[in-house]
Amino acid sequence: MRASRGFTLVEVLVALFVMAVMAALAWRGLDGLARSREIAQAQVDRTARLQAVLQQFEQDLLAVQDSGSTDALTFDGASLLLTRRQPGGLQAVAWTVGDGRLYRWAGPVVQQVGALSANLQAAQQFVSDDSQRVTALEGVAGWQMYFYRGNAWTNAQSTGDAVVSSPGTAASDAQSGIAAQHVALPTGVRMVLSFAPGSGFSSTLSKDVVMERPQ
Numbered sequence: 001m002r003a004s005r006g007f008t009l010v011e012v013l014v015a016l017f018v019m020a021v022m023a024a025l026a027w028r029g030l031d032g033l034a035r036s037r038e039i040a041q042a043q044v045d046r047t048a049r050l051q052a053v054l055q056q057f058e059q060d061l062l063a064v065q066d067s068g069s070t071d072a073l074t075f076d077g078a079s080l081l082l083t084r085r086q087p088g089g090l091q092a093v094a095w096t097v098g099d100g101r102l103y104r105w106a107g108p109v110v111q112q113v114g115a116l117s118a119n120l121q122a123a124q125q126f127v128s129d130d131s132q133r134v135t136a137l138e139g140v141a142g143w144q145m146y147f148y149r150g151n152a153w154t155n156a157q158s159t160g161d162a163v164v165s166s167p168g169t170a171a172s173d174a175q176s177g178i179a180a181q182h183v184a185l186p187t188g189v190r191m192v193l194s195f196a197p198g199s200g201f202s203s204t205l206s207k208d209v210v211m212e213r214p215q
Contacts, residue, residue, distance in 0.1 A: 046201065064082050066083070082094075091110070093105065097143045104136045147189060147190075
């Protein structure tokens with residue numbers, strides 16, 4: 001009876017080599033799948049964040065309220081300042097871009113004109129104060145703001161003939177009867193964001209908001 005023949009050393013080495021190659025290919029496939037899932041999830045998170053920020057921006061603009069003492073909506077090239085209505089009163093809100101980020105600041109809800117003016121001044125100061133900055137979105141290289149007045153979009157820093165007169169509400173104005181000068185609200189606001197390379201967004205994004213007419 002002939003003895004059974006086993007595997008030679010060469011055959012064993014070849015089998016081990018084939019198994020090693022198959023294992024490496026399988027690992028690379030799993031690693032690629034995991035990376036693809038991470039990239040897809042990161043993009044979903046970025047998109048959700050962007051949508052939330054744009055929704056907040058729109059809500060702020062739709063709630064703009066003219067206090068009668070200060071301009072309800074202004075843009076100075078660095079920051080967008082606005083006064084929005086809240087159930088308990090009025091609130092100063094500021095949006096600005098710097099250091100590759102879009103920031104939002106919101107002051108406390110107040111009922112007095114003096115407190116609102118103080119909050120608007122604080123909103124202007126927060127632009128250069130890192131301790132008060134709240135990051136809304138990262139990867140922002142710059143922005144532009146436009147207001148729709150009449151029948152055209154114009155630079156938000158240009159008031160043109162949008163300056164109107166209204167009876168003053170401050171105590172000094174009321175006593176003197178002087179009409180206060182303020183900037184009329186636009187009928188639309190357009191924000192154009194420019195994104196840095198590698199941010200995960202397209203190069204630019206435009207958001208238009210149709211302003212609600214005063215009641």
